[in-house]
């Protein structure tokens with residue numbers, strides 16, 4: 800999921816609740832922000848990617 804600076808802690812909590820493991824947290828770079836991604840929890844510009852967005856479907860454990 801994507802989240803802004805304000806919701807990063809909440810996003811982590813939600814992820815841990817759901818998956819019962821710590822998420823990967825990746826800060827969105829300036830280049831990636833061209834996509835104008837918004838926070839999943841509000842309308843702010845997303846600053847972080849929480850979870851394993853890049854490895855969906857490739858969980859090997």
Ligand SMILES: [Zn+2]
Pocket residue numbers: 802803804805806838839840841842843
């Ligand atoms: Zn937010």
